[in-house]
Amino acid sequence: MASDGESPVRLAAETWESLFRAQVAVMRKLQAGPAFKKVALNEYDVLFTLSRCPSGWLRLNELNDHVLLSQSSLSRLVERLEKRGLVARMAAPEDGRGVLLKLTDAGAELQKDIGREHVRDISGLLGPALTAAEQKELRRLTEKLRNSVGARH
Structure with missing residues (x-):
């Protein structure tokens, strides 16, 4: 209670x-905001997630673990990004059914441009609403929640 x-x-x-x-x-x-006039937020989410991949390549099913889209919606979104020259794909060498994805140079540049503006927009929203100490506490609490939920898989 x-x-x-x-x-x-x-x-x-x-x-x-x-x-x-x-x-x-x-x-x-x-x-x-102006940051998302070039790509939709869910498209940026894919570009951002790929930008954080140390090897440069990420499996489609691993990407699906990081975004809030169904597998079929993600596949269609990746196809659109590929047609725009922002993402490259190839068959996984050890698994012919697997698909590997990476940012193209154009995709990496667009992600960086949008990312810089996006971070400024986030700061403009959070800065006036929460002190630095409150932002750190909120981050601590949301990470604690995410880790707890993730540990139950």
Whole structure:
């Protein structure tokens, strides 16, 4: 039981709703910004995830673990990015059914350009709303939650 008599189930539900609503509000504001006129946010998510891959190549199914899209939606999105010259794909050498993806030079440059603007937009939203200490605490709490959920797989 929560100390103020509130049930733990109700507290968890209200906490989740607050986190979810805050994330939706921030994402809507960011999506409306100038950074996402060249690519949609979910396309940028793919470019960003590929940019963080140390080897340069990432399996499609591994990419799917990092984005909020179904496998079929991700496959279509990757096809669009490939047609635009932003992503390259090849068959995985050890597995003919597997697909490897990487950013092209154009994709890496676009990701960097959008990323710089995106980070400024994020700072413009979070800076006035939360102190540096509050931002660090929020980061700590969300990482703790993500790690807890990830450990249960």
